[in-house]
Amino acid sequence: MTSLGDIEVTRLKGVGAALADKLAKLGIQSIQDLLFHLPYRYEDRTRIIPMGSLRVGDVAVVEGEVMKTDVVMGRRRSMQVTLRDDSGFLVMRFFHFSAGQKNQLTEGARVRCFGEVRPGRAGYEFYHPEYQVNPPPMPSAEQATLTPVYPLTEGIQQPRVRALCQQALGYLDRFPIKDWLPPELLADYQLPGITEAVRLVHSPPASAPVPLLVEGRHPAQQRLVMEELLAHQLSLLQVRQQIQAREALPLLPGGDLIERFLDQLPFKLTGAQRQVVADVRQDLSQPIPMLRLVQGDVGSGKTVVAALAALQAIGAGAQVALMAPTEILAEQHYQNFQAWLEPLGIRLAWLSGKVKGRQREEALAQVADGSAAVVIGTHALFQEDVQFHRLALVIVDEQHRFGVHQRLALREKGVGGTLAPHQLIMTATPIPRTLAMSAYADLDTSVIDELPPGRKAIETIALPDSRRDDVVERVRSACREGRQAYWVCTLVEESEALQCQAAEVTAAELAERLPDLKVGLVHGRLKASEKAAVMEDFKSGDSDLLVATTVIEVGVDVPNASLIIIENPERLGLAQLHQLRGRVGRGEQASFCVLLYHPPLSANGKSRLQALRDSQDGFFIAEKDLEIRGPGEVLGTRQTGMMQFRLADFERDKGWIEPVREMAPSLMEHPKRVEALIRRWLGERVRYGEV
Ligand code: ADP
Ligand code: MG
Numbered sequence: 001m002t003s004l005g006d007i008e009v010t011r012l013k014g015v016g017a018a019l020a021d022k023l024a025k026l027g028i029q030s031i032q033d034l035l036f037h038l039p040y041r042y043e044d045r046t047r048i049i050p051m052g053s054l055r056v057g058d059v060a061v062v063e064g065e066v067m068k069t070d071v072v073m074g075r076r077r078s079m080q081v082t083l084r085d086d087s088g089f090l091v092m093r094f095f096h097f098s099a100g101q102k103n104q105l106t107e108g109a110r111v112r113c114f115g116e117v118r119p120g121r122a123g124y125e126f127y128h129p130e131y132q133v134n135p136p137p138m139p140s141a142e143q144a145t146l147t148p149v150y151p152l153t154e155g156i157q158q159p160r161v162r163a164l165c166q167q168a169l170g171y172l173d174r175f176p177i178k179d180w181l182p183p184e185l186l187a188d189y190q191l192p193g194i195t196e197a198v199r200l201v202h203s204p205p206a207s208a209p210v211p212l213l214v215e216g217r218h219p220a221q222q223r224l225v226m227e228e229l230l231a232h233q234l235s236l237l238q239v240r241q242q243i244q245a246r247e248a249l250p251l252l253p254g255g256d257l258i259e260r261f262l263d264q265l266p267f268k269l270t271g272a273q274r275q276v277v278a279d280v281r282q283d284l285s286q287p288i289p290m291l292r293l294v295q296g297d298v299g300s301g302k303t304v305v306a307a308l309a310a311l312q313a314i315g316a317g318a319q320v321a322l323m324a325p326t327e328i329l330a331e332q333h334y335q336n337f338q339a340w341l342e343p344l345g346i347r348l349a350w351l352s353g354k355v356k357g358r359q360r361e362e363a364l365a366q367v368a369d370g371s372a373a374v375v376i377g378t379h380a381l382f383q384e385d386v387q388f389h390r391l392a393l394v395i396v397d398e399q400h401r402f403g404v405h406q407r408l409a410l411r412e413k414g415v416g417g418t419l420a421p422h423q424l425i426m427t428a429t430p431i432p433r434t435l436a437m438s439a440y441a442d443l444d445t446s447v448i449d450e451l452p453p454g455r456k457a458i459e460t461i462a463l464p465d466s467r468r469d470d471v472v473e474r475v476r477s478a479c480r481e482g483r484q485a486y487w488v489c490t491l492v493e494e495s496e497a498l499q500c501q502a503a504e505v506t507a508a509e510l511a512e513r514l515p516d517l518k519v520g521l522v523h524g525r526l527k528a529s530e531k532a533a534v535m536e537d538f539k540s541g542d543s544d545l546l547v548a549t550t551v552i553e554v555g556v557d558v559p560n561a562s563l564i565i566i567e568n569p570e571r572l573g574l575a576q577l578h579q580l581r582g583r584v585g586r587g588e589q590a591s592f593c594v595l596l597y598h599p600p601l602s603a604n605g606k607s608r609l610q611a612l613r614d615s616q617d618g619f620f621i622a623e624k625d626l627e628i629r630g631p632g633e634v635l636g637t638r639q640t641g642m643m644q645f646r647l648a649d650f651e652r653d654k655g656w657i658e659p660v661r662e663m664a665p666s667l668m669e670h671p672k673r674v675e676a677l678i679r680r681w682l683g684e685r686v687r688y689g690e691v
Contacts, residue, residue: 004032004175012167025153027683032177034168035198036680037161038224038646039148042204042213045114046144052087054117054124062090063112063135069105081105083113091125104133111135130159145206146213151646165202172199180673181227185663191223198224216652225648226656229438231681232645233664234674236441240291241668243442246420248289249392251316253281258311260344265304272450273301279446280309280424284393290422293440295431296448297618298582299455302426303333305448306395307340309424314346314373318392321421322376325398327352327528328535328551333397334376341374351377351386354528395424428579432623435650438657441664458585460613462569462595471565471594472513478563478592479517479544485563486583487547490571499549500525506567507547517544524551550576552583559587569595569612570605574625577612627651646681 007030009015009023028034049060064083072080079102081092092113094101105111112135115126138144150161172195179186179194186193192200200220204213212218216225262269269277276294283290296302310320322337324330334350341348349363349372366372370389375381425443436445463471475485487510489503500523507521520534520543531551537543539558546552546561550572564584569577577595584591595609611624648656667673 002175004035004171004177005030007031007171007175009034009164012164015164019156022153022155026151026156031168031171031175032680033683034164035172035177035202036646037150037165038198038201039150040647041149042146043114043149044210044214045147046139046141048112048138050087051083051085051090051124054088054090056117056119056124058117059115060117061112061114063110064090066105066107066109066111068107069102071102079105081111083111089123091120091123092129092131093120093125093127095128109133139206143206146204146208146210148202148204169199169202178676180677181230186223189226189659190219191226192220194223194227196220216647216649221647222653222656225653226660227677228645228648228681229653229656229660230664230667231677233438233441233660234667235678235682237664237668238674238678240442243291243420243423244288246289246418247287248422249316249318249390249419250287251284251313251318251392251422253285253312254315254317257315257344257346258308261307261311261340264340264343267452269304270301270448270450270452272296272448273305276305276446276448277308279444280305281312283444284309284312284422289420290393290424291443292423293425293427293436293443293445294448295427295436295445297451298428298579299451299586300428300448301452302397302428302448303336306333306397306424306426307337309393309395310337310341310374311344313393313422316392317390319367319370319372319388319390320374320393320395321381321388321391322374322395322397323379323381324376325378326551327354327378328522328531328556329397330376330378331528331532331535332557337374337376346374347372349375351375351380352528353378353380355380391421392419393422393424395426397426398428428582428618432619432626435626438660441661454588455585456588456590457616458581458591458593460581460593460595460616462597462609462613464599465567465596466599468596471596472510474592474594475510475545475563475565476514476517479514482560483563483589484538484541484543484558484561485545485565486552486561487545488552488564488566488580489547489549490566490568496524496549499523503547503549510545510547514545519543520546521548522546522551523549550580552580556583557586558583562587562589562591563594564592565594565596567596568598569609570597570601574608574611574621575618577608578618578621581612581616 008020009028009031010017010020011031015023023029023034026037028037043059045061047061048063049058051062051064054060054062062083062085064085067082067084067089069079069081072078076095079094079097081094083090083092092111092115111131111133113126113129113131115129117124118127119125148162148165150158150165152158152161176195177198181194191197197220200208200218201224208218213221280290280292280294283292294302294305306322310322313320322333324333330352334348337348347366349366351360351363351367355363355377363372363375364386367375368387368389375388431439475487478485487506489499489506503521503523507519511519518537520538522531522534526534534543534546535556538546541560562584564581566572566577566580572580581593584593595612597605597609601609608624611621615621
């Protein structure tokens with residue numbers, strides 16, 4: 001039987017090749033695709049609002065009579081249509097308009113329009129409202145329905161999409177949508193079938209409760225939300241299945257490398273570290289690829305855990321690759337691992353995008369012939385020309401910057417091409433539990449939930465930038481006492497070039513005001529060798545103050561630094577601030593973090609800085625961040641494909657996370673359903689590795 005998924009949108013009236021192309025941009029090819037192009041909100045256009053009672057920001061329907069229509073010249077030419085009703089006036093303003101529109105909107109014409117209230121020159125205005133001349137009577141309260149609002153792409157307007165969806169609904173009687181969810185499941189949660197749910201969200205009946213619909217809590221919407229979350233979960237489990245369909249080299253601990261390493265270590269592992277090390281050891285000894293995420297707050301000591309995993313692989317005669325997201329971080333790992341592993345007779349290779357020419361060839365040769373047991377670098381590690389000798393373990397630090405598809409790609413890099421490498425993924429961004437359950441369903445997780453002993457709390461204070469002089473004095477006195485400090489310049493949403501420039505200006509200013517101190521400067525535009533030199537100066541205590549952009553956000557470890565100044569903290573997310581703050585508090589002495597904000601702070605800004613002052617617990621802060629900013633921001637912007645939902649809203653729908661996780665494994669036993677659900681909700685994104 002034909003299904004809606006096989007019927008092209010071009011079958012709909014009014015859809016020609018040009019419109020079909022535009023729809024394709026929204027991932028819509030079939031009528032079923034169109035029906036899964038769901039409204040993301042509703043507008044209540046059921047009532048006409050008196051113009052006199054409007055306030056700025058209101059979204060409303062008004063109706064009145066045209067008093068006059070003028071074309072005015074201002075900064076931009078526009079058509080200005082003044083309407084009036086019994087209670088007041090309103091201007092409709094159009095920056096693009098046709099002669100036909102102008103002729104229609106003549107004095108005395110009756111117009112109903114819908115728009116958002118903005119302040120204007122002489123009163124309130126609607127810019128480019130949807131409008132009707134000589135409108136039909138308003139539906140009665142019993143017939144009034146909400147108006148769906150759809151995601152758009154260039155060249156398609158809201159009314160067009162709305163009309164197409166209405167037309168598509170007409171196919172549902174003959175071609176119901178296939179329901180992939182078991183009826184018992186729907187009954188358990190009292191949710192409607194798929195066809196009914198889709199029909200309702202596109203065309204909510206007047207009887208449907210408005211508040212539920214507006215909030216997205218109607219059972220029809222919740223049915224779709226649940227299915228969407230499930231589809232995402234299934235796609236991650238599928239990734240896991242695909243990776244673990246390959247075999248891995250079981251890495252049995254051999255020799256005495258690990259003992260020798262622990263003996264030379266100047267500290268004892270914490271209980272939490274030991275637990276995670278045990279999890280990893282167990283995974284690595286299996287003939288299936290490990291897929292483990294290690295979460296640990298800043299400073300919890302993840303690097304040692306990575307080193308121990310590496311030693312297990314090396315002891316088994318295999319190779320290890322360690323990948324970090326930035327040069328600075330990779331470089332730092334390289335130095336740590338050198339210090340730890342070279343005394344044990346282990347050779348390391350260094351590969352970043354900036355290693356070129358003979359050096360690169362040498363490194364590549366050592367990786368290829370196996371003389372280097374550990375390769376450390378940025379994602380340059382996984383370029384085509386890097387051939388491993390016996391790669392059995394890949395360690396990825398700060399995983400939140402890498403995407404799921406990169407994990408899939410790693411599968412191809414294993415020993416001899418048939419065995420897949422084990423994957424150990426480490427992140428310092430504490431991920432709230434609910435988010436971890438859905439965003440990292442393909443990974444097992446371990447948490448290092450304990451800091452090494454003797455860490456002192458970091459005292460965090462917020463000061464307005466009018467106190468900058470005092471802060472500079474504070475830097476002076478800290479450094480005079482032999483400590484070091486960071487000064488972080490932030491400019492969000494502007495170009496990297498501007499950020500670097502701002503840091504340069506600040507560094508010059510501070511150097512002038514603090515002539516006794518040696519000031520270093522590090523930002524993303526420096527050459528790798530320059531960055532490394534600046535970092536080395538700071539690490540060795542040669543420089544006192546390091547002015548930096550947010551490039552130092554993760555991983556940088558200089559225990560003698562005990563003061564960090566963060567400019568414009570109100571522009572950064574909480575998790576990012578927490579990471580930055582984690583650069584201090586790594587040594588014996590009391591540490592301070594000064595948040596130098598630019599007043600006035602918004603209410604939201606205030607509560608974020610307060611959260612940071614109240615807590616040093618990364619998980620608490622991450623939960624707050626999730627509440628305030630949503631999952632995309634918490635996970636970082638680059639790999640949020642998985643978290644871009646059509647309907648689901650992380651806060652509102654978190655109650656589904658647990659049930660969805662429980663129902664997913666039994667569905668995995670029906671590959672056809674899994675494919676269909678993933679295709680329905682994630683579309684082609686999955687196939688092209690865009691998630
Ligand atoms: P992160 O988890 O942020 O990557 P690191 O691995 O950089 O943390 O460790 C932070 C600092 O703590 C390093 O200087 C490291 O040597 C030290 N450290 C790690 N584990 C312990 C421990 N068990 N006891 C004392 N210090 C430790
Ligand atoms: Mg680290």
